[in-house]
Amino acid sequence: MHRSTFYGVLAATALTAGAAGAATVDDVKERGKLNCGVSTGLTGFSAPNASGDWEGFDVAVCRAVAAAVLGDPNAVEFVPTTGKTRFTSLSSGEIDMLARNTTWTFSRDNDLKFEFAGVNYYDGQGFMVPTGLGVTSAKDLDGATVCVQTGTTTELNLADFFRKNNISYEPVPIETNAEALQQYTAGACDAYTTDASGLAANRATLENPSEHVILPEIISKEPLGPLVRHGDNEWGDIVRWTLNALIAAEEYGVTSANVADMASAPGDSPEINRMLGTEGNLGEMIGLDADWAANAIAAGGNYGELFAKNIGEDTPIGLSRGLNAQWTEGGLLYSPPFR
Template identity: 60%
Template structure:
């Protein structure tokens, strides 16, 4: 009897193993349907935002376009699913989306307990507070008794509670489901303060009737490393999403951009650049990608500096400095990528 039970258990284990092995990988699924399904925000200018014609732009949008370029050689082979903060992780866990690129903070709990993996940081950020200039508030330490609006299901709620508790300040939270609802509550005067990541404050301020009437306070109360997220267990897919970002950072280091990449590819004698652009080596095959996968990312989407400047840089309404997001070779920058070799 014991022997038969062991045989049954062994057979079941083998069947489970075969079934798991036969399951299609995310890359196979994406190739079969012909596009990447990308979960994004419901609208954060500079990160993921749709215009009135449904055209999506932003740093997070470009993260997904980079992956599409790596796989298909076409940055347009992406479909976008707008998600609230409350919906985002469930959508990824259930397989509704292939990548979550929604200005999402990498934390221990999210990485360890949700069945998800963070890939590479595409924006180093921190939480702050925005108030109306006419309140005369100069510091977050002056917010005792304030009513504070924020979005549900975010690290922002916890950071806000920690800040006020640590500094022995009282506050009244107004927590709503979507970022636009939080902004609308703040704009209508329902709360004195709006809090989220500082990049989000700068982005959402552009939506207000008079952006100049609002000020972002100087304090940064948290670390918010933002980046794309994938399901745990598919290491190949995680590597593809991660290295699609690293390619862009390496390209900026090497002074390769969308404008000069074709010329450099045809003329370079640099072994590192040849490997990056698929002229030499076997880099694409290691991820089951075409030899020119990295070239296509740079040609179609640009290097990291181009992505930053196009979406949130000083020439845009969001008007953010590079700061921590400058290359590690620049003063104050920590943006760094492993080498492609």
């Protein structure tokens, strides 16, 4: 309403209109940019690198969605969020989607009114302890001091685990991962607990990784995935099927190297043809261009490539696929069919 009075001073900083609720996809297209909420810094999942570009597994999902909708994997505005601000940012419309290693839980789905578009990483909470403690099981941690990062489901799982096993502990809540690690290395806590993926990443950064061991117990289920607001099913579908396209692409052997080739003309596999838009009209059904999935895959590669590039065994984080392997290889990744 005060647009004219505000104009001179605030023009470039203020009032980027983005209607919450209705037709997010139209807003994104009109804006030409996808606003994607990510974490303020978790190596391997989302963190700006030395030259300031966002990198990581969650970041790759944002880029894939941007590529599917806008055709440009770089048309993303990354909005760093903390554990506290992420849900408000999403429900107030500041961001279009949240890809911030967020656990899919009942109350977040139903009470906070969010829609999880799927799971991009199956995680679970574990413990890291110094080898010198001689601890082999989390149940031996009776009386221990445990560092835990606040603002996640981690501290709830921790309380539940110790309560269930009827042993005591002393929690030390820490705001950032880096500070938790500092406390842990200084011996201010006996154990550090967070998602197992994070533990592996952290262990890799320690001075002597071999002096620390990750305990075998995984005390929780942490399906991490991108989420959107309730009430905009078209947008939810776009994010969900972009993620599915990445997973299916790995299953069918479509990679960033051969996707351009395969998308140029129909091939032998009808499923791949439908997904890449050389056959049928799946793109039209979802309200995007026919080559939406091809763009998403070309952005950074299929699921397997993204995994290997950001958090896989050849990276400092060095995670194995484990639960996150394709269903054909004993994992949980199972994309519904493209037909």
